[in-house]
Amino acid sequence: MTETAQVCRAYAVAGGLDTRALRAAWREATARYAAPGRGPFGFADLGGVPDPGPWESAGRLWADPDLLSFPAACGPAARLVVARPAGGAHLVMLAVNRAFAARHSLASLVGGLGAAYAAVGAGRSGEFAGADFDWSADLSPSLGALCSREGAAPPDVLLAAYCCLVGRHTGEDRPTVGVPGPDGGHRVVRADLSGRPSFRELVVRTAAARRAGAAADRAARYDALLSVESPAEPVLGLTGARVHRLRTDDGVPDADLALTVRCSASLLAGRLEYRTAPFDAAAASGTLGQLRTLLRAALDAPGTPVDALPLETPGQLRAAAREADRTAAGAWSGRPVHDRVRAVARTRPDALAIDGGGAGVTYRELCEEAGAVARGLRALGVAEGEPVALLLPNGPRRAAALLGAFRAGAHAVCVGTALSGDRGRAVLSDLRPRCLLAASPAGDSPLVSWFRGELGGHVLDLDVPRDVLPDPESPDRAAPGAGGSAPPAPDGPGEAGPADRWAYIAYTSGSTGLPKGIPQTHRTLGQFVEWFAAEFGMGPGSRVAQWSAPGYDAGLVELFAALTAGATLCPVPDRIRAHPGKLADWLRTERITHLQTVPSFARQLLAAVRDAGPRRPSSLNHLLLAGEALPGELAGDLREALPGVRLVNLYGATETILATWHEVDGPVRGAVPIGRPIPGRQVLVLDEHGRPCPAGVTGRIVVCGPHVTPGYVGTDRPGDAFRPLAGPPESGVAGGPCHRTGDLGRRRWDGLLEFAGRGDSRVKILGTRLELTDIETALVADETVADCAVVACPGADGLVTRLVAYVVPRRSPDRGPASGARAWRAGLRRWFGRALPPVSFVTVEELPRNPGGKVDRRALADLAPSPH
Template sequence: LLEGVVAEPERPIGDFSLVTPKARALLPDPSRPLPPRWAGSVVDRFVEQAARHPEKIAVTAPGESWTYRELDQASAALAYALRRGGVGQGDVVAIEAYRDPRLLVAVLATLRAGGSFLLLDAAYPPEMLAERVAIAAPRAVIRAAKGNRAVIPLPEGSLPFPLGEKEEILALSDGEVLPEILIGPDDLAYLAFTSGSTGRPKGIVGTHRPLSHFFAWYAETFEVGEEDRFSMFSGLSHDPLLRDLFAPLWLGATLVIPDPAEIGTPGYLTRWMLRERITVTHLTPAFARLLEISATAKPQNGNAEPLEELRYAFLSGDVLHPQDVERIRGLAPAVRIVNFYGATETPQGIAAYPVPEEIGENPAAIPIGRGIEGVDLLVLTKNDALAAPGEIGEICVRTPYLTRGYLGDESLTREKFRPNPFTNLPDDRIYHTGDLGYYDWTGNVVFLGRRDDQVKIRGFRIELDEIRRVLRRHPAIHDVEIVLDAAPSGENRLLAYYVAEHVLPLAQLRSFLAPKLPDYMIPSRFVHLDAFPLTPNGKIDRKALPRPDAHLGGAAPFMPPRTPYEEALTEIWREILDTEKIGIHDNFFELGGHSLLATQLFGRIRETFQVELSIRAIFEAPT
């Protein structure tokens, strides 16, 4: 740096590079050629696996299993029906998603018909589903479960395809067979939505090349194969779900689906993984904590068994901490842990860090690693120069395997997907993630946080403005501020501050939001203010916002515990909900409770009272 300053004393100090020759050898070369490769589509690979071992179980769920032959025939029959119904190349097909083998049938059929799938979690609020369907304008809507009532509104001109028993799906083709559509690398494969900074969800358009590139790399890099059994834990509208669905099909392995009604029941998950002999799992750090809670719900006859057969745990979606690694290794002594990094705009994982046996002394977080094959993971300064080790910059992704960009928003696409300043070639793009990080002295990238208003809750990406926009629609609310807060447990949670003429009942606020936002976007605490504190320049002074009140109960009057049992229960509630004052009529969900915390609650109840309760009990009796 000093040599550069002496040589060019008139040059702005921010233009000088801190990258030394020694450091440069550790860092990626952003000007090297990155030619794309094409390994064929995920559908092509699935068809090959179905031909190789047709009678092997492809997917199993409570009460039913599907072989590769059955999955091949059913998806081909549904693809025939979709094409006959008018679905053409690139048309969007909305899939009402459930944890059900028919989800695989629907996804494969959409791709075989030449369409692009849009996964919509059937448990999401109706207004959110309706908004996304209106933006996507799907040509058809598939309900990927038998016997369920349709929850996605059918747009005008769209065709409904409810899926029933295997025989009913096979009958959709009337015995006819259409030739397979030739899928190209740049053909549309899917549409995915993320939270938008304008309050309107962003549609991201993905193609086939990034999907097949990731799974080809995955199969070549890790010791996984057709004997493996994969869990299905990812959220149904969360893009990591594609790893759950396609990784086993690419390998000729088996996907195992847990009972969705039992996932939150203490002890279920680890017992299920043992029973089903799960060898590979993809999960978020928050879900890893759920597994630990499940494991602590010991069976009546002794300690929970370790997950001896679990060989790989791939983590993504949020910051991975050393405590998370310890939790997973405590459950599965032989497991290999890999930290993935990516965004919906950079499909699947575009960086990976195999976590070593020895993590080192007190790292704040596990690194996100380096770019996978065909990817440069760059940390750039504000002048678009490569940052030196230890120098904080924006994490950017250079690869030919990016998505196309944002549906109907060329301006945002140009802002986030920019030409590579190191080559200035038109097809050489860099995606600017908005994440901050730095290179360590091994060349791995360490994630630090966001440079904008985007946050992560339980692995889900959220733009706070989307929550603000919905709350401002409440007729009694004049203004809103949403902030991210860390609970003593370390879990992120949302606080909502609102300006209104009087305090609004918690039940009313939550019921207003419930049809419009999924549970992970509903704030844990609501704080009434007469006016926001302001900085000298007139902006909201977030540092001056008050902490939530000690008692945040609902409409019922506060009533303290009256018996030793109630005292013990309220003490458990206080610790889990981080609320000092709990009344016996307070509602668990109105105090910020959610499914993950409910699992912790029932684990503690079992430990304290030696009784088994179904997780459904908290929904039926939430006080």
């Protein structure tokens, strides 16, 4: 390099760089310097260059006299060179001559270039975004005072605060932060937040960790980056990208967060850059606000334990809790679902209520059948408040049975065909209903015979002809003639019963290995169904698919949302329910407008829709996804393939029916948020002490409000999952009934909720929730199994597609291992019926365990297995 080029800077730019915009920005930034006698300003785009080592390209390019040296004839004031090494990121090099540097501020030129780049590319989106900050007036005096009092260096205090913030966001006791090393490269600092150190102690720990930090290799991945620069150091900011100042043999560190701070006795300013996925648009200002709050508290009281340092003010936490409170918005008409269906039948008796593939049933016929069921139940002595079991497939029979049970004052227990094995017997044994409603051929099943013989229960076969007495409350009596418009009759005494009477019990997996009964009231079912139908535009003319299997509350929602709104319910035939190609054709031919399913099946359906080409389901206008996390790329593909369809992500446990919803109306990177609370619910993210978590911090999802189940059937006390929240009135927590879901989540800075995985061993496969311990309990009940562990295997998109059972066989001294995968699978099928997901078996000599004696599930994959 010639003697005239004395001031040089090099930057690694990750996340995408628009070189055309950079050229235009360079012209704009240098225009005010281009006076006569100051020389030209050069720009060169070298394109791809070799990448012989960790950014050695920077030094080699600078050493090339034809690239950055200034020809004596023209004497350029400055030159900007862009290159793309093979590593992927861009290399931006700036050189100014000695004369220009003497007259002008290099920081001003660099800052002007960043501002011009942002202006030229207004609206540009990239992989990174960021925000500048200046806390000089507020925090510099306190930082200086603490350093003087504690004998600490400002960079170590800032590093301690930053590590504390990163640890709270990652949930790690030892977060890794990349910092510039003394040799110009990066070093790894592994902060130690364990043992509840005070902030003062953390400063000492991080200072020691920084000094002892090992040099990072080129592929190092950090939780975050921190660079503390001198005040005179210019900072180049390029919108949509992350810019990192290169020194000598400096790589491009990979991290989601990068904080650059300029610090002196009177200055505390800088820039925070973040990756746009997983962070949302408000992440930069929100994270900076949290760092400022934490640092302010730490400087004021350095003896405070780091886990007690606030990230948000009490006012901010209260405001977030109140924003998440929609309990007051959960209005309900007060009419139970069966009464609302009868009201539809009075006004539109000949409208099609259920279309079962040519076997249509009108609202009049449906209500007449429901009346006959109610009279049949009363004749069997079924009293108000008693349970009635249903072993019926989706269709008119099941709908009439549900309506009839409600009309008789009973509550329904839907024993779907998937529960027809030993697990179905466990449900019936737990509940002991007086009556089981069935239809041939299910009426001749072993479960029905067992119910008659073992429990002495009555079986009402809906396919057996019986005398149908006139129903005094038949809709055609209230509204003679087709299309009658007589107003609905008011509730009669003993008709609907109290709103808080149970409507149904849904059985799902329990942590003890036994099915767990979850009751819901008419108030909760009615309120949710009214919101669901209104929000998603169900009404006369809508054709709502019933895809959910019997036995799950999702099927009840589909059924009653359609029927209470005057829509037509279209049960999906069993022969096509699990076949995406056939289902795509069915959606089109049946002119379905609303479909609710799970993301993993929606992915399969997407492929079938794409293959269908012009034969796509053009009538579909709502696709509702629930039961599993929704990947952003899947959501984007669905929106592209079905551009006229409203795509909605729903979240919630059976204990609350559902809790949150989010309409996907734009591109999403990462997982789709689960959104905001459904009316009638408050959804909070709490830490292990029951305190609301700040934005970005992962905690346990808790649902509060009047529509939480009162507890599990057969338990004397609600249990810890329903323990009321203990919080002061000013906390913003609604109080009252609550459910600790066991799910992990975080609140984004824009207020939306994100799902962050399970907090226990429950998994969902194709919408079916299973407790891994349930399967383990059933397996170890086999006398040939000595020990076992079951793990979920997610696909490339993170959705669980199958289970693997690691089994330690019980060996006979004479014959070796008895039984095997075929027998184990058969045993599980006897217990779970068709609810059993795909399971493969691996036989092992022993299960790996951690020092605490628990099975080390992460180590299972390292075993040398014999798969079956």
